Amino acid sequence: MTWHCGLGNHYSINMGRLLGEALDFLVSIQTRLGKDDGDMLRKLKRVLSIQEKVLGFQSEETMTTLKKVVFYLNKMGKKDELFPLQRRLRLLKTKIMKKASV
DSSP states (O other): OOOOSSSOHHHHHHHHHHHHHHHHHHHHHHHHTTOOHHHHHHHHHHHHHHHHHHHOTTOHHHHHHHHHHHHHHHHTTOHHHHHHHHHHHHHHHHHHHHHHHO
């Protein structure tokens, strides 16, 4: 999501990051309140989509949200959606580990 206000790309990245963090916070609160898993999964997928657009597919924030999506997919037994995301998560973890060791 991009906002154009004449302040440049840095502003849009910060606003996107802020929006992603706010949605992630909302999901955390609703989890503690015992909200519906399907609703939680939809919100997490929305957070993931925003983070991918703003922060990139390989950011640590994106990986954290991806872990949460994988958790809910596994909990709900949605194997058809689960396996591709598990593979992606493994690849991301490997890339981040390689970055950290350099």
